[in-house]
Amino acid sequence: xxxxxxxxxxxxxxxxxxxxxxxxxxxxxxxxxxxxxxxxxxxxxxxxxxxxxxxxxxxxxxxxxxxxxxxxxxxxxxxxxxxxxxxxxxxxxxxxxxxxxxxxxxxxxxxxxxxxxxxxxxxxxxxxxxxxxxxxxxxxxxxxxxxxxxxxxxxxxxxxxxxxxxxxxxxxxxxxxxxxxxxxxxxxxxxxxxxxxxxxxxxxxxxxxxxxxxxxxxxxxxxxxxxxxxxxxxxxxxxxxxxxxxxxxxxxxxxxxxxxxx
Amino acid sequence: xxxxxxxxxxxxxxxxxxxxxxxxxxxxxxxxxxxxxxxxxxxxxxxxxxxxxxxxxxxxxxxxxxxxxxxxxxxxxxxxxxxxxxxxxxxxxxxxxxxxxxxxxxxxxxxxxxxxxxxxxxxxxxxxxxxxxxxxxxxxxxxxxxxxxxxxxxxxxxxxxxxxxxxxxxxxxxxxxxxxxxxxxxxxxxxxxxxxxxxxxxxxxxxxxxxxxxxxxxxxxxxxxxxxxxxxxxxxxxxxxxxxxxxxxxxxxxxxxxxxxxxxxxxxxxxxxxxxxxxxxxxxxxxxxxxxxxxxxxxxxxxxxxxxxxxxxxxxxxxxxxxxxxxxxxxxxxxxxxxxxxxxxxxxxxxxxxxxxxxxxxxxxxxxxxxxxxxxxxxxxxxxxxxxxxxxxxxxxxxxxxxxxxxxxxxxxxxxxxxxxxxxxxxxxxxxxxxxxxxxxxxxxxxxxxxxxxxxxxxxxxxxxxxxxxxxxxxxxxxxxxxxxxxxxxxxxxxxxxxxxxxxxxxxxxxxxxxxxxxxxxxxxxxxxxxxxxxxxxxxxxxxxxxxxxxxxxxxxxxxxxxxxxxxxxxxxxxxxxxxxxxxxxxxxxxxxxxxxxxxxxxxxxxxxxxxxxxxx
Numbered sequence: 101x102x103x104x105x106x107x108x109x110x111x112x113x114x115x116x117x118x119x120x121x122x123x124x125x126x127x128x129x130x131x132x133x134x135x136x137x138x139x140x141x142x143x144x145x146x147x148x149x150x151x152x153x154x155x156x157x158x159x160x161x162x163x164x165x166x167x168x169x170x171x172x173x174x175x176x177x178x179x180x181x182x183x184x185x186x187x188x189x190x191x192x193x194x195x196x197x198x199x200x201x202x203x204x205x206x207x208x209x210x211x212x213x214x215x216x217x218x219x220x221x222x223x224x225x226x227x228x229x230x231x232x233x234x235x236x237x238x239x240x241x242x243x244x245x246x247x248x249x250x251x252x253x254x255x256x257x258x259x260x261x262x263x264x265x266x267x268x269x270x271x272x273x274x275x276x277x278x279x280x281x282x283x284x285x286x287x288x289x290x291x292x293x294x295x296x297x298x299x300x301x302x303x304x305x306x307x308x309x310x311x312x313x314x315x316x317x318x319x320x321x322x323x324x325x326x327x328x329x330x331x332x333x334x335x336x337x338x339x340x341x342x343x344x345x346x347x348x349x350x351x352x353x354x355x356x357x358x359x360x361x362x
Numbered sequence: 363x364x365x366x367x368x369x370x371x372x373x374x375x376x377x378x379x380x381x382x383x384x385x386x387x388x389x390x391x392x393x394x395x396x397x398x399x400x401x402x403x404x405x406x407x408x409x410x411x412x413x414x415x416x417x418x419x420x421x422x423x424x425x426x427x428x429x430x431x432x433x434x435x436x437x438x439x440x441x442x443x444x445x446x447x448x449x450x451x452x453x454x455x456x457x458x459x460x461x462x463x464x465x466x467x468x469x470x471x472x473x474x475x476x477x478x479x480x481x482x483x484x485x486x487x488x489x490x491x492x493x494x495x496x497x498x499x500x501x502x503x504x505x506x507x508x509x510x511x512x513x514x515x516x517x518x519x520x521x522x523x524x525x526x527x528x529x530x531x532x533x534x535x536x537x538x539x540x541x542x543x544x545x546x547x548x549x550x551x552x553x554x555x556x557x558x559x560x561x562x563x564x565x566x567x568x569x570x571x572x573x574x575x576x577x578x579x580x581x582x583x584x585x586x587x588x589x590x591x592x593x594x595x596x597x598x599x600x601x602x603x604x605x606x607x608x609x610x611x612x613x614x615x616x617x618x619x620x621x622x623x624x625x626x627x628x629x630x631x632x633x634x635x636x637x638x639x640x641x642x643x644x645x646x647x648x649x650x651x652x653x654x655x656x657x658x659x660x661x662x663x664x665x666x667x668x669x670x671x672x673x674x675x676x677x678x679x680x681x682x683x684x685x686x687x688x689x690x691x692x693x694x695x696x697x698x699x700x701x702x703x704x705x706x707x708x709x710x711x712x713x714x715x716x717x718x719x720x721x722x723x724x725x726x727x728x729x730x731x732x733x734x735x736x737x738x739x740x741x742x743x744x745x746x747x748x749x750x751x752x753x754x755x756x757x758x759x760x761x762x763x764x765x766x767x768x769x770x771x772x773x774x775x776x777x778x779x780x781x782x783x784x785x786x787x788x789x790x791x792x793x794x795x796x797x798x799x800x801x802x803x804x805x806x807x808x809x810x811x812x813x814x815x816x817x818x819x820x821x822x823x824x825x826x827x828x829x830x831x832x833x834x835x836x837x838x839x840x841x842x843x844x845x846x847x848x849x850x851x852x853x854x855x856x857x858x859x860x861x862x863x864x865x866x867x868x869x870x871x872x873x874x875x876x877x878x879x880x881x882x883x884x885x886x887x888x889x890x891x892x893x894x895x896x897x898x899x900x901x902x903x904x905x906x907x908x909x910x911x912x913x914x915x916x917x918x919x920x921x922x923x924x925x926x927x928x929x930x931x932x933x934x935x936x937x938x939x940x941x942x943x944x945x946x947x948x949x950x951x952x953x954x955x956x957x958x959x960x961x962x963x964x965x966x967x968x969x970x971x972x973x974x975x976x977x978x979x
Contacts, residue, residue: 165823197825
């Protein structure tokens with residue numbers, strides 16, 4: 101009995117071990133595959149075979165991998181093959197993940213100059229402008245990590261406040277705790293704000309030039325025309341129509357097929 | 363009957379016709395003109411009719427320009443021959459024409475209506491030739507009589523005669539015909555006359571195309587003065603005077619000056635009326651000969667030559683020699699003297715690259731007189747230094763061609779030095795590392811997108827932002843739990859510590875009394891060292907336990923501080939510290955006095971009892 105038990109135990113352990121090794125290798129192969137895909141894409145891009153590079157990047161994307169850099173590279177590919185709406189789409193996706201990326205912002209600006217029309221930006225209230233510029237310093241995850249760090253710092257400082265016998269230490273502990281708590285809560289807000297942009301973005305890029313109508317049916321009045329590549333905000337939807345808002349404040353309904361949501 | 367009446371009608375018609383022709387015969391309507399005229403020369407066409415016309419209309423005169431007309435004049439001729447009285451009236455209509463091209467021109471017959479009938483004159487042909495016709499052919503009879511005409515002393519004899527080129531001519535004089543380019547010459551247009559000059563009809567001055575011409579002011583009215591020319595005395599009139607600067611070198615031509623003028627002479631066919639001074643005014647076209655001028659190229663010039671020819675002075679003014687960065691300096695270059703100011707180019711100055719240079723403002727203040735163009739020309743530079751430093755621009759040379767010595771002459775300004783300070787307190791004039799030749803980098807082509815990220819893409823699978831992941835809240839809950847745990851542990855420990863301190867406090871008196879007992883034993887045995895040691899231990903220990911001061915923090919100052927906080931009077935505190943001091947001192951340098959030991963012992967006991975009582979409260 102004992103021997104059998106021991107044997108099975110051993111076999112089980114071995115199996116477990118080999119399984120573990122197998123899993124490791126699978127992950128490894130997978131990782132090298134992805135790396136290979138990346139490398140070939142970069143190679144193709146560098147040799148001006150942009151559509152081939154795009155195929156590789158696309159395959160990475162279809163494997164559910166994503167990153168700001170991947171989107172940036174895809175946007176570049178689309179830009180190079182002359183598909184401006186798609187390039188803007190991917191640059192915007194990239195910026196959602198990493199709003200501070202200087203290269204992406206630069207490329208997006210250049211791609212935006214290739215659009216036929218542009219909507220003048222309405223002047224934004226100063227606090228909104230500040231909010232946007234502050235929030236765009238880091239990515240959503242960075243804000244999340246920062247919020248955790250600040251929260252922990254706040255707790256540590258509170259501990260000092262509670263238990264230190266020195267008055268000066270207690271004072272600084274209290275002040276730092278309050279400040280870091282405030283900043284931590286700001287970071288949480290920023291992080292959630294940015295994260296929502298990634299998962300549930302209400303912006304869209306116009307992919308087909310289309311007429312914007314006053315109500316969601318084909319018979320209604322034409323209001324204005326939007327050209328390919330324009331970024332619009334979706335404020336409402338009905339059937340297969342979206343109510344969109346341009347950055348200059350114009351609003352109207354457009355068929356959903358003309359847009360691609362970010 | 364019928365035939366008779368027919369005859370009657372015919373006769374009346376015939377009579378009427380005869381009558382008419384007779385009447386027509388009585389009227390003469392003729393046109394005459396000079397056969398030849400020169401281009402641009404005025405010539406007259408006269409239409410004469412011996413009855414007063416109501417209206418006169420010119421015929422066709424294609425290609426000609428009607429300058430003036432009609433001017434009307436009337437003459438009456440009464441003759442009594444053998445008792446026959448004849449009166450003749452002549453009406454003359456004078457037109458003045460001009461042609462601009464050679465050829466034969468026809469002036470069609472004019473039509474005049476007299477008493478409701480229309481008459482047409484003959485047409486006349488005029489040949490227009492290249493050169494002006496020098497004859498006083500086209501005369502116009504005029505009846506204005508000038509009794510002072512004879513007093514207007516001139517060479518015109520009362521004898522009518524043909525005016526020749528020697529009697530009346532126009533000349534253009536130049537003071538030199540051989541000169542250097544840029545040198546000045548003076549051209550004078552003069553008219554010489556021996557006849558009675560009445561006025562000018564047209565004045566065509568040379569255009570001086572190859573020259574820069576500046577008119578020298580002459581009196582507005584032309585004054586005739588006696589002058590000897592070619593051994594003959596003329597009345598000479600100065601028409602215009604110019605100062606000319608040749609623009610190009612080579613053989614240049616001054617075109618002829620063409621003047622149409624009117625002269626008055628006694629009428630040739632004056633008859634009886636000549637006695638009363640019938641004068642004729644004739645128009646005459648004068649043409650001066652062309653003048654050739656040789657303009658020599660200037661000799662090989664130095665590089666600083668800027669086209670100035672004449673005599674000049676050169677001055678340079680600098681507004682400041684020490685400035686702050688980005689503050690403007692003006693530098694004035696001033697050239698004064700006489701010469702071809704209009705042809706002087708801006709003197710070349712090589713500015714340092716650290717300066718921003720604005721286009722110089724040139725101003726010229728010159729006057730023309732017989733000696734040429736005189737005055738000054740100024741260039742004002744505004745320069746803005748963009749970098750600090752000391753800049754030596756050196757001398758600026760101005761070279762001109764001296765017309766007196768026929769040589770180039772170079773004038774040099776004092777050297778320009780500009781010190782540019784970084785700021786007010788800058789004394790070393792920014793002697794730091796500046797590379798003045800540096801240019802800012804500009805895009806050559808259109809700005810393009812940046813390259814892809816070819817390193818690691820930092821991929822993550824099925825990415826969900828942390829903020830939206832369910833774990834996010836745990837990142838806060840876990841540290842908080844840790845915090846609570848730590849707080850709880852610390853609190854417990856603190857409480858325990860507090861308990862220990864209380865026990866110690868309670869036992870402090872006992873322990874110290876025990877130590878004092880020991881000390882008394884040593885005192886009796888006269889073991890001094892052990893005694894002091896025990897006393898110190900008693901006092902320190904008591905302070906530490908009673909006042910809850912950890913051993914590490916145990917100092918006299920700390921003890922004093924806490925005792926004062928607890929409201930112990932100064933006397934006791936000082937005594938305590940004194941005893942500690944004494945013991946420590948004796949511990950290291952023992953004395954022999956036995957009384958000292960008893961004294962210290964008593965003091966220590968007293969202090970401890972005292973503190974024991976007071977701190978309890």
